[in-house]
Amino acid sequence: MAATNPSVFLLMVNGQVESAKGLEEGISQITSKSQDVRRALVWNFPIDVTFKSTNPYGWPQIVLSVYGPDMFGNDVVRGYGAVHVPFSPGRHKRTIPMFVPESTSKLQKFTSWFMGRRPEYTDPKVLAQGEGREVTRVRSQGFVTLLFNVVTKDMRKLGYDTGPADTHGIPGPSLPQGISG
Protein backbone atom coordinates (compact mmCIF):
# COMPACT_ATOMS: atom_id res chain seq x y z
CA MET A 1 0.00 0.00 0.00
CA ALA A 2 1.58 3.27 -1.07
CA ALA A 3 2.11 5.86 1.67
CA THR A 4 0.27 9.08 0.92
CA ASN A 5 2.05 12.41 1.27
CA PRO A 6 0.97 14.03 4.52
CA SER A 7 -0.23 17.58 4.54
CA VAL A 8 -0.33 18.14 8.27
CA PHE A 9 1.98 17.26 11.11
CA LEU A 10 1.00 16.39 14.68
CA LEU A 11 2.57 17.57 17.90
CA MET A 12 1.78 15.73 21.12
CA VAL A 13 2.94 17.18 24.42
CA ASN A 14 2.60 15.80 27.89
CA GLY A 15 4.34 16.69 31.09
CA GLN A 16 3.86 18.49 34.35
CA VAL A 17 4.28 21.83 36.04
CA GLU A 18 6.77 20.72 38.58
CA SER A 19 7.82 23.21 41.17
CA ALA A 20 8.37 26.87 41.92
CA LYS A 21 11.03 28.65 43.91
CA GLY A 22 11.40 32.14 45.14
CA LEU A 23 7.82 33.40 44.97
CA GLU A 24 6.75 35.80 47.69
CA GLU A 25 4.08 33.72 49.34
CA GLY A 26 3.41 30.07 49.29
CA ILE A 27 -0.27 29.30 49.04
CA SER A 28 -1.82 28.43 45.67
CA GLN A 29 -4.75 26.10 45.09
CA ILE A 30 -3.69 23.30 47.42
CA THR A 31 -0.01 24.09 47.67
CA SER A 32 2.01 25.83 50.37
CA LYS A 33 5.73 26.19 50.74
CA SER A 34 7.34 23.10 52.20
CA GLN A 35 8.52 23.25 55.81
CA ASP A 36 12.05 22.05 55.14
CA VAL A 37 15.02 24.11 54.02
CA ARG A 38 14.05 23.89 50.33
CA ARG A 39 10.93 26.06 50.78
CA ALA A 40 9.67 24.63 47.50
CA LEU A 41 6.20 24.89 46.02
CA VAL A 42 5.15 21.72 44.22
CA TRP A 43 2.09 21.49 42.00
CA ASN A 44 2.85 18.43 39.88
CA PHE A 45 0.07 19.55 37.56
CA PRO A 46 -0.39 17.40 34.44
CA ILE A 47 -0.29 18.72 30.88
CA ASP A 48 -1.53 16.52 28.04
CA VAL A 49 -2.40 18.04 24.67
CA THR A 50 -2.08 17.28 20.95
CA PHE A 51 -1.91 19.90 18.20
CA LYS A 52 -2.32 19.67 14.43
CA SER A 53 -0.92 22.18 11.99
CA THR A 54 0.42 22.80 8.51
CA ASN A 55 2.89 25.48 9.54
CA PRO A 56 5.21 25.89 12.55
CA TYR A 57 4.46 29.61 12.70
CA GLY A 58 2.55 30.25 15.91
CA TRP A 59 4.12 27.26 17.69
CA PRO A 60 2.24 26.64 20.96
CA GLN A 61 3.30 28.39 24.12
CA ILE A 62 2.39 27.62 27.69
CA VAL A 63 1.31 30.74 29.60
CA LEU A 64 1.29 30.46 33.39
CA SER A 65 -0.48 32.77 35.86
CA VAL A 66 0.24 32.20 39.52
CA TYR A 67 -2.12 33.61 42.15
CA GLY A 68 -1.94 33.74 45.91
CA PRO A 69 -3.61 35.47 48.85
CA ASP A 70 -2.16 38.74 50.11
CA MET A 71 -2.10 40.00 53.67
CA PHE A 72 -5.81 40.81 53.63
CA GLY A 73 -6.88 37.49 52.13
CA ASN A 74 -7.60 38.69 48.58
CA ASP A 75 -6.32 36.63 45.68
CA VAL A 76 -3.74 38.69 43.86
CA VAL A 77 -1.52 37.77 40.95
CA ARG A 78 1.95 36.62 41.97
CA GLY A 79 3.52 36.00 38.61
CA TYR A 80 3.08 35.50 34.90
CA GLY A 81 5.38 33.53 32.65
CA ALA A 82 5.38 32.03 29.18
CA VAL A 83 7.52 29.55 27.27
CA HIS A 84 7.31 27.80 23.89
CA VAL A 85 6.64 24.08 23.89
CA PRO A 86 9.99 22.48 22.91
CA PHE A 87 10.49 21.68 19.25
CA SER A 88 12.42 18.46 19.07
CA PRO A 89 11.04 15.11 20.22
CA GLY A 90 12.17 13.87 23.61
CA ARG A 91 12.23 14.95 27.24
CA HIS A 92 12.85 18.59 28.08
CA LYS A 93 13.05 20.60 31.28
CA ARG A 94 12.40 24.31 31.27
CA THR A 95 12.71 26.74 34.18
CA ILE A 96 10.95 29.99 33.38
CA PRO A 97 11.10 33.33 35.19
CA MET A 98 7.86 34.87 36.47
CA PHE A 99 7.03 38.55 36.60
CA VAL A 100 4.28 40.77 37.95
CA PRO A 101 2.94 43.99 36.37
CA GLU A 102 3.83 47.07 38.38
CA SER A 103 2.15 50.45 38.75
CA THR A 104 4.19 53.46 37.83
CA SER A 105 3.45 55.80 40.70
CA LYS A 106 4.09 55.17 44.38
CA LEU A 107 0.59 56.32 45.30
CA GLN A 108 -0.92 53.81 42.94
CA LYS A 109 1.27 51.07 44.40
CA PHE A 110 0.09 51.87 47.90
CA THR A 111 -3.56 52.06 46.87
CA SER A 112 -3.46 48.76 45.06
CA TRP A 113 -1.70 47.07 47.98
CA PHE A 114 -4.29 48.45 50.38
CA MET A 115 -7.37 47.68 48.29
CA GLY A 116 -6.14 44.26 47.20
CA ARG A 117 -6.57 45.12 43.51
CA ARG A 118 -3.16 44.81 41.94
CA PRO A 119 -2.52 45.49 38.26
CA GLU A 120 -3.04 42.36 36.24
CA TYR A 121 -3.46 41.47 32.58
CA THR A 122 -7.07 41.24 31.43
CA ASP A 123 -6.03 38.53 29.00
CA PRO A 124 -2.85 36.58 29.87
CA LYS A 125 -2.52 35.71 26.18
CA VAL A 126 -0.78 39.04 25.74
CA LEU A 127 2.27 37.31 27.21
CA ALA A 128 2.44 34.96 24.27
CA GLN A 129 2.89 37.77 21.78
CA GLY A 130 5.44 40.51 21.59
CA GLU A 131 3.30 43.44 20.47
CA GLY A 132 1.98 45.96 22.95
CA ARG A 133 4.46 45.18 25.67
CA GLU A 134 6.51 48.29 25.33
CA VAL A 135 4.28 50.34 27.61
CA THR A 136 4.21 47.90 30.53
CA ARG A 137 6.45 47.83 33.58
CA VAL A 138 7.01 44.59 35.44
CA ARG A 139 8.92 43.19 38.39
CA SER A 140 10.47 39.78 37.99
CA GLN A 141 10.40 37.41 40.93
CA GLY A 142 10.53 33.64 41.17
CA PHE A 143 10.81 30.72 38.75
CA VAL A 144 8.60 27.80 37.74
CA THR A 145 9.96 24.50 36.41
CA LEU A 146 8.14 22.50 33.75
CA LEU A 147 8.89 19.07 32.31
CA PHE A 148 7.83 18.17 28.76
CA ASN A 149 7.74 15.02 26.67
CA VAL A 150 7.32 15.88 23.00
CA VAL A 151 6.36 13.56 20.15
CA THR A 152 5.92 14.77 16.58
CA LYS A 153 4.52 13.00 13.54
CA ASP A 154 5.28 13.68 9.89
CA MET A 155 7.38 16.78 10.44
CA ARG A 156 10.30 15.18 8.67
CA LYS A 157 8.09 13.98 5.81
CA LEU A 158 6.94 17.56 5.27
CA GLY A 159 10.57 18.65 5.02
CA TYR A 160 11.10 20.17 8.48
CA ASP A 161 14.35 19.59 10.30
CA THR A 162 14.13 20.30 14.01
CA GLY A 163 17.70 19.40 14.90
CA PRO A 164 19.01 16.93 17.45
CA ALA A 165 16.98 15.98 20.49
CA ASP A 166 18.56 17.69 23.52
CA THR A 167 17.44 15.37 26.26
CA HIS A 168 20.67 13.90 27.56
CA GLY A 169 21.25 14.39 31.21
CA ILE A 170 17.66 15.00 32.25
CA PRO A 171 16.72 12.66 35.10
CA GLY A 172 13.31 10.96 35.32
CA PRO A 173 10.14 12.43 36.87
CA SER A 174 12.17 13.96 39.56
CA LEU A 175 12.02 14.34 43.25
CA PRO A 176 12.17 18.00 44.27
CA GLN A 177 15.75 19.03 44.85
CA GLY A 178 17.22 18.26 48.20
CA ILE A 179 16.04 14.68 48.41
CA SER A 180 18.67 12.17 47.38
CA GLY A 181 18.25 8.61 46.13
Next chain:
Amino acid sequence: MAEVHVIGQIIGATGFSESSLFCKWGIHTGAAWKLLSGVREGQTQVDTPQVGDMAYWSHPIDLHFATKGLQGWPRLHLQVWSQDSFGRCQLEGYGFCHVPSSPGTHQLDCSTWRPLGSWREQLARAFVGGGPQLLHADTIYSGADRYRLHTAAGGTVRLELSLLLRHFDRYGVEC
Protein backbone atom coordinates in the same frame (compact mmCIF):
# COMPACT_ATOMS: atom_id res chain seq x y z
CA MET B 1 12.28 27.95 -1.85
CA ALA B 2 13.78 26.94 1.45
CA GLU B 3 12.12 28.11 4.63
CA VAL B 4 13.50 29.03 8.03
CA HIS B 5 11.51 29.35 11.25
CA VAL B 6 13.13 31.30 14.08
CA ILE B 7 11.13 30.69 17.25
CA GLY B 8 12.28 31.54 20.74
CA GLN B 9 12.55 34.14 23.44
CA ILE B 10 14.68 37.07 24.52
CA ILE B 11 15.06 35.75 28.05
CA GLY B 12 16.69 38.71 29.80
CA ALA B 13 19.82 40.68 30.48
CA THR B 14 22.48 40.71 33.14
CA GLY B 15 25.59 42.67 34.00
CA PHE B 16 24.24 46.17 33.37
CA SER B 17 24.77 48.94 35.88
CA GLU B 18 21.10 49.98 35.98
CA SER B 19 18.30 47.66 36.97
CA SER B 20 15.07 48.76 35.19
CA LEU B 21 15.85 47.58 31.67
CA PHE B 22 14.06 47.07 28.38
CA CYS B 23 15.27 45.97 25.00
CA LYS B 24 14.46 47.08 21.47
CA TRP B 25 15.22 44.31 19.00
CA GLY B 26 15.08 43.85 15.27
CA ILE B 27 16.05 41.29 12.63
CA HIS B 28 17.94 42.30 9.50
CA THR B 29 18.23 39.99 6.50
CA GLY B 30 19.76 40.12 3.06
CA ALA B 31 17.92 40.74 -0.18
CA ALA B 32 17.26 37.04 -0.92
CA TRP B 33 15.17 36.62 2.26
CA LYS B 34 11.48 37.34 2.55
CA LEU B 35 9.56 37.53 5.80
CA LEU B 36 6.37 35.46 5.45
CA SER B 37 4.93 35.81 8.95
CA GLY B 38 5.87 37.44 12.20
CA VAL B 39 6.97 40.90 13.25
CA ARG B 40 10.48 41.90 12.34
CA GLU B 41 11.12 44.18 15.30
CA GLY B 42 9.75 44.97 18.70
CA GLN B 43 10.32 46.26 22.17
CA THR B 44 10.10 44.36 25.45
CA GLN B 45 8.49 45.48 28.68
CA VAL B 46 10.50 47.30 31.35
CA ASP B 47 11.58 44.84 34.04
CA THR B 48 12.91 45.53 37.52
CA PRO B 49 14.34 42.38 39.12
CA GLN B 50 13.54 41.79 42.76
CA VAL B 51 16.02 38.98 43.38
CA GLY B 52 19.45 38.93 41.77
CA ASP B 53 20.66 41.23 39.03
CA MET B 54 19.18 39.56 35.94
CA ALA B 55 16.25 41.38 34.34
CA TYR B 56 13.80 38.91 32.73
CA TRP B 57 11.68 39.78 29.71
CA SER B 58 10.59 36.39 28.25
CA HIS B 59 9.80 38.21 25.01
CA PRO B 60 8.59 35.76 22.30
CA ILE B 61 10.10 35.79 18.82
CA ASP B 62 8.29 33.87 16.05
CA LEU B 63 9.44 34.49 12.49
CA HIS B 64 8.94 32.62 9.24
CA PHE B 65 11.36 33.38 6.39
CA ALA B 66 11.54 32.08 2.85
CA THR B 67 14.88 32.32 1.13
CA LYS B 68 16.47 31.84 -2.26
CA GLY B 69 20.06 32.05 -1.08
CA LEU B 70 22.37 31.78 1.90
CA GLN B 71 23.74 35.33 1.73
CA GLY B 72 22.36 37.74 4.25
CA TRP B 73 21.57 35.13 6.91
CA PRO B 74 19.36 36.84 9.51
CA ARG B 75 21.04 39.00 12.12
CA LEU B 76 19.35 39.94 15.37
CA HIS B 77 20.31 43.38 16.69
CA LEU B 78 19.48 44.70 20.15
CA GLN B 79 19.47 47.99 22.02
CA VAL B 80 19.24 47.78 25.79
CA TRP B 81 17.87 50.86 27.54
CA SER B 82 17.20 51.64 31.17
CA GLN B 83 14.25 53.61 32.51
CA ASP B 84 14.44 55.54 35.77
CA SER B 85 11.69 56.40 38.20
CA PHE B 86 10.92 59.62 36.31
CA GLY B 87 10.31 57.71 33.09
CA ARG B 88 13.46 58.91 31.31
CA CYS B 89 15.25 56.39 29.12
CA GLN B 90 19.01 56.04 28.83
CA LEU B 91 21.00 53.85 26.48
CA GLU B 92 22.86 50.99 28.15
CA GLY B 93 24.19 49.00 25.22
CA TYR B 94 24.02 47.94 21.60
CA GLY B 95 24.60 44.36 20.53
CA PHE B 96 23.98 41.96 17.69
CA CYS B 97 24.29 38.26 16.99
CA HIS B 98 23.66 36.12 13.95
CA VAL B 99 20.69 33.80 14.18
CA PRO B 100 22.19 30.28 14.47
CA SER B 101 22.37 28.31 11.25
CA SER B 102 21.93 24.75 12.50
CA PRO B 103 18.49 23.39 13.42
CA GLY B 104 17.71 22.88 17.09
CA THR B 105 17.53 24.94 20.24
CA HIS B 106 20.42 27.30 21.03
CA GLN B 107 21.26 29.36 24.11
CA LEU B 108 22.86 32.61 23.01
CA ASP B 109 24.68 35.21 25.08
CA CYS B 110 24.94 38.49 23.22
CA SER B 111 27.50 40.99 24.57
CA THR B 112 26.77 44.68 24.28
CA TRP B 113 28.74 47.91 24.05
CA ARG B 114 27.85 51.56 24.39
CA PRO B 115 29.48 54.59 22.80
CA LEU B 116 31.69 56.68 25.07
CA GLY B 117 31.82 60.38 24.40
CA SER B 118 34.41 62.92 25.45
CA TRP B 119 35.29 63.18 29.14
CA ARG B 120 32.77 66.01 29.44
CA GLU B 121 30.00 63.80 28.09
CA GLN B 122 31.01 60.95 30.38
CA LEU B 123 30.88 63.26 33.38
CA ALA B 124 27.48 64.59 32.34
CA ARG B 125 26.21 61.05 31.92
CA ALA B 126 27.30 60.12 35.42
CA PHE B 127 25.45 63.07 36.97
CA VAL B 128 22.56 63.93 34.71
CA GLY B 129 22.14 60.92 32.45
CA GLY B 130 21.86 60.77 28.68
CA GLY B 131 24.98 60.22 26.64
CA PRO B 132 25.85 59.69 22.99
CA GLN B 133 23.78 57.36 20.80
CA LEU B 134 24.23 56.07 17.28
CA LEU B 135 22.56 58.12 14.59
CA HIS B 136 22.01 55.16 12.28
CA ALA B 137 21.09 51.88 13.92
CA ASP B 138 22.61 49.79 11.14
CA THR B 139 26.10 50.43 12.52
CA ILE B 140 25.15 47.90 15.19
CA TYR B 141 25.21 45.00 12.74
CA SER B 142 27.47 46.23 9.93
CA GLY B 143 31.19 46.63 9.99
CA ALA B 144 31.54 49.83 8.00
CA ASP B 145 32.84 53.02 9.63
CA ARG B 146 33.32 51.45 13.04
CA TYR B 147 36.85 52.73 13.39
CA ARG B 148 35.50 56.11 14.41
CA LEU B 149 33.79 54.72 17.49
CA HIS B 150 35.21 54.62 21.00
CA THR B 151 33.07 52.34 23.14
CA ALA B 152 32.82 50.71 26.54
CA ALA B 153 31.41 47.29 27.36
CA GLY B 154 27.86 46.86 28.58
CA GLY B 155 26.22 43.75 30.01
CA THR B 156 25.03 40.54 28.31
CA VAL B 157 21.63 39.69 26.81
CA ARG B 158 20.56 36.07 27.02
CA LEU B 159 18.40 34.54 24.29
CA GLU B 160 17.05 31.11 23.54
CA LEU B 161 16.36 30.61 19.84
CA SER B 162 15.20 27.49 18.04
CA LEU B 163 15.66 26.97 14.34
CA LEU B 164 13.42 24.84 12.15
CA LEU B 165 14.65 24.48 8.61
CA ARG B 166 12.58 23.24 5.70
CA HIS B 167 13.74 21.85 2.35
CA PHE B 168 17.38 22.73 2.95
CA ASP B 169 18.40 19.20 2.00
CA ARG B 170 16.57 19.55 -1.31
CA TYR B 171 19.02 22.25 -2.31
CA GLY B 172 22.02 20.33 -1.03
CA VAL B 173 22.70 22.64 1.89
CA GLU B 174 24.26 20.93 4.89
CA CYS B 175 23.77 22.48 8.30
